[in-house]
Amino acid sequence: MNKIIVIVGPTAVGKTDLSIALAKKLNTEIISADSVQIYEGLDIGSAKPSSDEMQGVRHHMISCVKATAPYSVSDFESSASKWIDRLHAEGKIPVIVGGTGLYVNSLLYEMNFGQSCADEAFRIKMEQLAERDGKEAVHALLKAVDPVAAERIHANNLKRVIRALEINHVTGNPTSDFASEPEKTQKYEVILIGLTRPREVLYERINRRVEMMVDAGLIDEVKKLKNSGLDDSFQSMQGIGYKEVLNYIDGISTYEQMKDAVKQASRNYAKRQMTWFKRYAEIRWIDLEISTTESALESILSLI
Template identity: 40%
Template sequence: MPAHVIVIAGPTAVGKSATADCLAQRWGTEVLSADAMQVYTGMDIGTAKTPVDERPVPLRLVDIVSPTTAYSAALYQHDARALIDEKHQRGEVALMCGGTGLYINAALDDMRFPSGEFEDERRLAYQELASSMGADYMHRLLAQRDPKSAEVIHPHNVRRVIRALEMADDGLCYADQKAGFSTPKECYPSMRFCLSMNREELYRRIDTRVDVMIELGLVDEVKHLLEMGLQCDSTASQAIGYKEILQYLDGELSLGEAIELIKRGSRRYAKRQLSWFRRDARYHWIEVDGLSASDTADEVQRLIEGAA
């Protein structure tokens, strides 16, 4: 194996999971999920999480936090690297699969995050300062402490300004890290593959997937999450499929309107995913139109062997 980590990425509904499962079975390993919403317990239908009794191989980095708990790329970095290191110590292949490009980069590249996480005291203090003094004041504060980062962040993007201030607290520069995204340094040697297909067929598969989610009980799943304490302003509640059903349950949308918004949001998300992966020249692209998961796995292995 020429790389320490193999990545199977791509847009939603393209067939990543089936391909990764096939490879994992061949290599005798597990699949490490790289999906920002599959980390949450109880969010199964709307994230297209493979049911436990249908998984041909173990799926890790799913169901690790409650939807009421804040999670981040920084936390994912810690959790994913621990598993990657564990795989290497056992002599196993580390196989990642998912569509959250930021999480993949966080795990594999030299990305550094501010030490504070979500609603810690430092962030709350900055948020309170922003509320009392305004966005322009916060941007001026950043300009004093980190002029380079202030130049690349819009004054009204308070959330990013606060992030840059937190990074400055930790001796990091937001602008330098942002510039590094174009030529990232890898912490683990990797081979990264992105699956793609005809756009019309991909959108048809997305629409069908949404219809199946509704049939499987997405509305009841969201109701249960609300009963468990899900807050409408939490990260989990903003996931495509969940925020629209929440609007339906609040009477803001009809069910039909919610379904159409989920489909539209999912198609737009797929487009953004493809754009993200295209910006990274390290990805090997595989067109999967007409290919089975086994066929796609064969192509991945062929490319790996060719790189050896």
Template identity: 40%
Template sequence: MRIILLGPTAAGKTKLSLLLAEELNTSIISADSRQCYQHLNIGTAKPSPQELEKVAHYNISLLDLEEEDSAMEFQKRAAKWEKEILKNADHVFYVGGSTLHIQSLIQPFNDMPEANEENIAKLENRIDAEGIESLYGMLKEIDPEYIHKMDGMNTQRIIRALDVWMQTGKPFSSFHNQGEIQPDKDTIVFGLKWPREKLYDRINERVDGMIERGLIEEVKSILDAGHPKDLQSLNTVGYQEIIKYLDRKWTLEKAVEKIKTSTRRYAKRQMTWYKRWDFIHWLDADEMSAEEMKEEVLNRLN
């Protein structure tokens, strides 16, 4: 049985997932698009070293910051991990909030062409001449559905989507959605829900906690190690804002407020996306404790 636990950022997925994984005697595969990178610890709310010791995790600190990744690459890795986990367990347990990563588990992507270097060079030249906003506007006309899924103005994803369109004449999102999305009989999906204002309060508290735990120092150590600021891995809420602070473009107060605002917007997009999926078994995280939600999930599985 494949179990998927999803929910917006700061919903409390980590705590519940650890309880469930221990109860089910299985591992956790992170379906998060940034926890797979090394050094991105605080800003991605990666499980702590103690939590990673308690339950085996996959897709955590797997890639170098310079490596590019995608939901399709995640899908390929996950297929291998599932086979490995099921040798010793009855359940495969995914936890995350990245919509395309979750969707790739429920409805595997169709094959799409490899990157075309000539197209990429043309697109990069256009960025140099006109700015990324030019390509963003182009993609918005060609593929508004994919624009809605993206986490901000992600240069690498914009280039990739336009490259695929240039090669095939098809929107990038068409490779992700073919027909109605429904999990197979061996997959069950649970989701954590909160009243919007309470979720936003949790997000604000989480961001303040990240700053207290050393997010600024984390970003500074990454840049001091020589990593470029425009890496795909760093084009992420939390990191870009702190980079602007370190570059003295923003005050710390402004950077923190921008992180909170962008994270709240991201959570809203996540929930909007999840509402399209009527197969999610929702757990009321505002009314139930983690232990109570654990029991609810176990009852559904039996």
């Protein structure tokens, strides 16, 4: 079975640097699993790696979607799978790196994205809600409209929670037969690596990153997007950093309030990411405050 290496972890933990070093060691390419980096023009706020930072390593699923376009988990799974197949055909082990749990799940599990009773816009809205406010917020919606299904489907089984909501939304009827857990993918042998740091260290890295983003021109980036016709009604502009800066531009918040809001939202997101990734029983954790880049690479390479 062909292998894939999946590197996950909270925002600002150091996924980009380690994944690039790993890709260079393996002479392979990187597939991004980030729901904001996919968009054109959303560069600074998404911490999109620059050409220099990529160090000659090819990256896929970055800047591949217009900022005006909706984009679902099934869209990601379809495109990412094609890149995985192409790299396997070239004899390479793809390195998938990112912090968007739904994107990662689509590659780790058999998601079976059906078209019956489908409403892509609604599904994207629910995925977006889960990404920003956590899976419990989506499960609460299901409990409100279909408490029987909510009892059967655990909040962690987000794909089925969203599917149940989607069917209820389209048909007006409660769903059924959504109790089973998603099956692990049979397409790949997955080497799953989780990166972590002590919470206080991670939060300080997040705070510094936000300051660096603002200094690097985040406000001008958002102004440019706004002038092109984008506002917070677009999926792309729901990313952390963009909505908060829009509020600042619109006079809803002060400069300091904006920065504090981005930092707080980022820290909250990091906490939710860690909760999400800790559910993966097969994950192997590397603490980047303890491990050097070289020792981390050795640990990963020993698993191949």
